[in-house]
Amino acid sequence: MRTIEKPALHCEEVTTPAGLAQLRRVWESLFDEAEAATPFNSWHWMSTWWDVFGHGKELRVILIREGDRVIGIAPFYERCYGVGPLRVRVLRQLGDGSELTELQGALIARGRRSDVVAQLSDHFRRRCGGCWDVLIWQGVFLF
DSSP states (O other): OOOOOOOOEEEEEEOSHHHHHHTHHHHHHHHHHBTTOOGGGSHHHHHHHHHHHOTTOEEEEEEEEETTEEEEEEEEEEEEEEETTEEEEEEEETTTTSSSOOOOOOEEBTTOHHHHHHHHHHHHHHHTTTSOSEEEOOOOOOO
C-alpha cells in the first residue's frame, strides 16, 4: 500500500497594503469555499476597513498554506500604545476597535478549522514577544 503525504502547513505574513491588494483573487476564492464566510471577512470589507482605519497600524495578514493552497486567512494588525516611556504592542484582528465590524474571525476552508487554528496558535507562540506583547484574538471556535 502506498501512502500519499499531504503538504506541510505553514504561515506566511503579508505586511503591506500592496500585498493586501495582491491577495484579492486568493481571498475571494477562499471566501467562496469557506465554512463561515460573512460580509465582515470578505476581501472588500477588510481592504476597505484597512484603507479607512489602518493609519498608524502595521498590517499583519496571516495566510495559512498547505503547500501552495491557501486554507486560511487571518487578518490582523499591530499597534503600539504608550504613555511616556511605557509601550505595549498589541496584535488585533482587522475590524477590531470599531463598531462597524460585527463579526470577527479568520476565513477558513470548509473542514479545516482545527488545522488552521492549530497552525495559527503555533505561529503566534513562535512570534510572541518578538513582534507584539498582547494578542487579542476573538472568534476562535473549534467545532
